[in-house]
Amino acid sequence: MPRSQRRVLIHPDIAEIDLLDVLHALSDPTRMTIVRTLRADPERACGTFPVDVAPSTLTHHFRVLREAGVIRQREDGNRRWTTLRIDDLDARFPGVLDALVTAYERQLEAPAPQPQ
Amino acid sequence: MPRSQRRVLIHPDIAEIDLLDVLHALSDPTRMTIVRTLRADPERACGTFPVDVAPSTLTHHFRVLREAGVIRQREDGNRRWTTLRIDDLDARFPGVLDALVTAYERQLEAPAPQPQ
DNA sequence: CCTCTCTTTCGACAATCATCGTACAACCGT
DNA sequence: ACGGTTGTACGATGATTGTCGAAAGAGAGG
Numbered sequence: 001m002p003r004s005q006r007r008v009l010i011h012p013d014i015a016e017i018d019l020l021d022v023l024h025a026l027s028d029p030t031r032m033t034i035v036r037t038l039r040a041d042p043e044r045a046c047g048t049f050p051v052d053v054a055p056s057t058l059t060h061h062f063r064v065l066r067e068a069g070v071i072r073q074r075e076d077g078n079r080r081w082t083t084l085r086i087d088d089l090d091a092r093f094p095g096v097l098d099a100l101v102t103a104y105e106r107q108l109e110a111p112a113p114q115p116q
Numbered sequence: 117m118p119r120s121q122r123r124v125l126i127h128p129d130i131a132e133i134d135l136l137d138v139l140h141a142l143s144d145p146t147r148m149t150i151v152r153t154l155r156a157d158p159e160r161a162c163g164t165f166p167v168d169v170a171p172s173t174l175t176h177h178f179r180v181l182r183e184a185g186v187i188r189q190r191e192d193g194n195r196r197w198t199t200l201r202i203d204d205l206d207a208r209f210p211g212v213l214d215a216l217v218t219a220y221e222r223q224l225e226a227p228a229p230q231p232q
Numbered sequence: 233c234c235t236c237t238c239t240t241t242c243g244a245c246a247a248t249c250a251t252c253g254t255a256c257a258a259c260c261g262t
Numbered sequence: 263a264c265g266g267t268t269g270t271a272c273g274a275t276g277a278t279t280g281t282c283g284a285a286a287g288a289g290a291g292g
Contacts, residue, residue: 019220024143027136028280046239054282059240061280078238078289093219095211103209104135144250162269170252175270177250194259194268 009075010067014088017069022093025068031061032104035070038084039101045079125191126183130204133185138209141184147177148220151186154200155217161195 026032030051037049046058053061062082065071072083089097142148146167153165162174169177178198181187188199205213 015226019216019223020143020145020148023139023216027140027143029136030280032136047237053280055239056241056283057281064279080239092223093215095215096219099209099211099215100135100139103212106209107135110131146250163267169250171269172253172271173251178269180249196269 009073011072012067012069014069014092017088017092019093019096021068022070022089022096025065025070026100028061028064030057031065032101034061034065034082035084035097036101036105038071038082039086043081043083045081125189127188128183128185130185130208133204133208135209135212137184138186138205138212141181141186142216144177144180146173147181148217150177150181150198151200151213152217152221154187154198155202159197159199161197 026035030053033051034049038044046062047055049058051058062071062073062080066073069085069088072085074081074083084097086097142151146169149167150165154160162178163171165174167174167177178187178189178196182189185201185204188201190197190199200213202213
């Protein structure tokens with residue numbers, strides 16, 4: 001429904017990006033997967049992310065990431081394209097995004113700790 | 117009430133520390149303040165942190181940080197001493213804690229964005 | 233014009249969370 | 263032994279969260 005501008009997309013200015021909001025946004029596995037995917041591919045459409053949630057849930061996660069200043073979304077025809085705000089994040093919080101994604105991918109590769 | 121060992125303190129093993137749990141733990145301003153304080157002072161008693169919450173709330177935040185693997189607590193007489201698990205965090209997620217705390221303190225020093 | 237695809241909005245739900253007050257247990261002086 | 267200090271446990275409460283399904287709008291293609 002919200003192609004053109006049914007609703008203006010909220011993107012915080014770089015000076016308004018709050019680190020704690022970013023951390024909260026990245027503390028969810030689905031959203032961290034989205035960010036990791038965007039680090040590999042610079043721009044993707046909404047429906048093309050390797051996550052297993054309902055479309056409306058995905059919309060919710062994109063909104064959290066967008067309002068935290070982590071991603072930017074633009075509309076194009078029927079699609080909504082998403083990019084990482086990597087330049088803004090690096091300017092405001094140098095090294096943070098890289099350290100986090102690298103650490104998370106290292107954790108994924110590590111042997112999963114047995115619960116028992 | 118829980119001095120000696122009314123309840124055994126849960127400290128995850130280094131291999132069990134989950135980055136997303138750490139990010140969630142650090143995404144709260146009170147808990148981030150606790151961590152910043154511990155970076156300056158290596159060990160502090162519970163009641164000596166510059167945060168303005170009720171004692172029971174503070175206990176809750178310590179538990180979140182402890183179970184995420186961010187802090188370690190030991191009991192000594194009437195006090196519970198708290199330290200940052202900086203070595204474990206650095207070994208598991210190199211550079212992450214430093215990048216986060218540095219970024220947050222930079223944000224605090226930056227001019228606060230006017231809401232209007 | 234009709235239909236299909238893409239993505240959103242809305243409402244609902246259960247779960248988690250941050251917060252507090254009260255009660256209380258353990259320790260430490262005196 | 264007693265009172266003060268320290269910090270926890272418990273229960274409650276209101277807010278936020280992640281999830282989904284249903285409905286619907288906008289665009290694309292026939």
